[in-house]
Amino acid sequence: MAEETPIYFNPWDPAFRDNPYPHYGALLAGPPRLMDLGIKVALVARYADVIRVMHDHEHFSNMGPPPPPEAYQGRLAGSRNLLGTDPPVHTQLRRLVSRDFTPRRIRELEPRIREIAAEILDRVERTGEFDVVKDLANVLPVTVIAEMLGVPVELNATFKEWSDKLIDAGNNLPGTPTPPEVVKTVDALTDYFEREIEKRRKDPGPDLVSALVQAHDTGDVLSSADLLNFVSLLLIAGNETTTNLIGNGTLALMRNPDQLALLRSNPALLASAIEEMLRYDGPVQSTVRFPKAAANVGGAEIPAGAITFVVLAAANRDPAKFPAPERFDITREPNEHVAFGEGIHFCIGAPLARLEASIAFGVMLDRFPNLRFKDPELKPKYKGSYILRGIESLPMTIN
Numbered sequence: 001m002a003e004e005t006p007i008y009f010n011p012w013d014p015a016f017r018d019n020p021y022p023h024y025g026a027l028l029a030g031p032p033r034l035m036d037l038g039i040k041v042a043l044v045a046r047y048a049d050v051i052r053v054m055h056d057h058e059h060f061s062n063m064g065p066p067p068p069p070e071a072y073q074g075r076l077a078g079s080r081n082l083l084g085t086d087p088p089v090h091t092q093l094r095r096l097v098s099r100d101f102t103p104r105r106i107r108e109l110e111p112r113i114r115e116i117a118a119e120i121l122d123r124v125e126r127t128g129e130f131d132v133v134k135d136l137a138n139v140l141p142v143t144v145i146a147e148m149l150g151v152p153v154e155l156n157a158t159f160k161e162w163s164d165k166l167i168d169a170g171n172n173l174p175g176t177p178t179p180p181e182v183v184k185t186v187d188a189l190t191d192y193f194e195r196e197i198e199k200r201r202k203d204p205g206p207d208l209v210s211a212l213v214q215a216h217d218t219g220d221v222l223s224s225a226d227l228l229n230f231v232s233l234l235l236i237a238g239n240e241t242t243t244n245l246i247g248n249g250t251l252a253l254m255r256n257p258d259q260l261a262l263l264r265s266n267p268a269l270l271a272s273a274i275e276e277m278l279r280y281d282g283p284v285q286s287t288v289r290f291p292k293a294a295a296n297v298g299g300a301e302i303p304a305g306a307i308t309f310v311v312l313a314a315a316n317r318d319p320a321k322f323p324a325p326e327r328f329d330i331t332r333e334p335n336e337h338v339a340f341g342e343g344i345h346f347c348i349g350a351p352l353a354r355l356e357a358s359i360a361f362g363v364m365l366d367r368f369p370n371l372r373f374k375d376p377e378l379k380p381k382y383k384g385s386y387i388l389r390g391i392e393s394l395p396m397t398i399n
């Protein structure tokens with residue numbers, strides 16, 4: 001039997017999180033690999049294998065084992081959300097929100113998103129200081145999702161803080177208790193939305209929470225805890241991911257001046273440039289699945305119970321699918337990346353994320369023709385999550 005290439009995969013190693021890409025080559029060279037990270041894991045990286053797993057929800061469940069007793073759940077205990085369910089529950093839950101996320105419904109938000117982006121960049125112009133992450137990427141998506149959920153603008157900063165804390169909680173080492181500030185956040189978030197849910201029940205508005213309350217009351221599909229869980233998922237999924245697309249995408253564009261110049265000379269390439277940002281350095285590095293029974297994937301046997309990392313960002317660099325995968329090429333066509341997942345759990349927010357990114361990049365490049373790194377030697381600092389990859393800060397010069 002041929003020797004297996006050594007692999008390195010450790011989501012808890014900051015150096016690995018900073019740049020996992022060099023480690024994907026060995027994973028892409030063969031069938032899925034099994035590892036012991038204190039828990040048994042399987043690593044699925046090749047494009048064809050990723051597609052295979054994401055379509056096989058009979059074997060590969062989205063429902064993990066129950067959370068360990070040390071993981072604090074508060075009033076979310078026992079609840080379900082889209083991402084953590086399989087059919088038929090997933091199908092029922094997805095039906096409840098899919099009409100609020102159709103490309104047509106999302107297009108109606110365009111004027112308001114443009115207004116928010118313009119307000120942000122007006123502020124930047126006045127001060128002359130521009131950190132793409134802190135001033136734009138951290139603000140635009142949270143404002144949009146908060147408005148969709150009917151949360152007042154004064155609470156945006158609190159909202160962002162809650163979302164950040166809940167994402168940090170995902171970096172806890174398995175077996176360690178939930179830190180007190182995360183416990184506080186889970187309680188604050190659920191208190192807030194419980195009150196809001198009551199208000200919308202009496203006085204429904206055009207927002208998503210009102211729509212979900214109605215679904216809960218009439219359809220009997222969502223329990224109260226499910227409703228809270230759903231809103232929390234939207235807060236995180238609709239926020240950090242798009243933030244990281246704007247941050248990682250700006251970084252890729254600025255590090256490839258020929259591609260930046262090409263985009264500036266041909267703005268019609270914007271949509272295709274955003275697809276390439278998603279492929280090249282996507283906000284979601286990996287997702288996970290839980291095999292219910294042993295399954296053969298690409299020639300490897302994945303045992304039941306092995307936590308299966310489906311490494312979307314590695315598949316997006318698979319040379320068997322993408323010619324010259326390490327090249328950032330905004331004209332790449334076709335570009336069938338899996339940055340938004342694949343199959344029944346395909347990202348419901350993809351039309352919204354694409355719209356927000358196209359407005360953010362369109363307005364930013366238009367307003368700031370001299371946009372460049374403040375520090376040409378910039379070594380970006382990555383936030384603490386492997387799964388949700390993004391940088392903390394990206395200071396730019398605009399004049």
Ligand code: HEM
Pocket residue numbers: 082083084094145233234237238239241242245282283284287288312338339340341342344345346347348349350352353
């Ligand atoms: C660039 C931004 C985004 C990226 C890269 C992204 C990525 C993903 C991925 C990879 C999945 C599938 C996960 C899996 O199958 O395990 C997913 C699912 C999901 N996303 Fe996104 N997402 C983004 C933006 C958004 C936004 C803006 C929203 C909502 C406003 C959103 C809401 C969701 C929800 C609710 C799911 C679960 C869908 C289901 O299980 O049926 N996402 N996203």
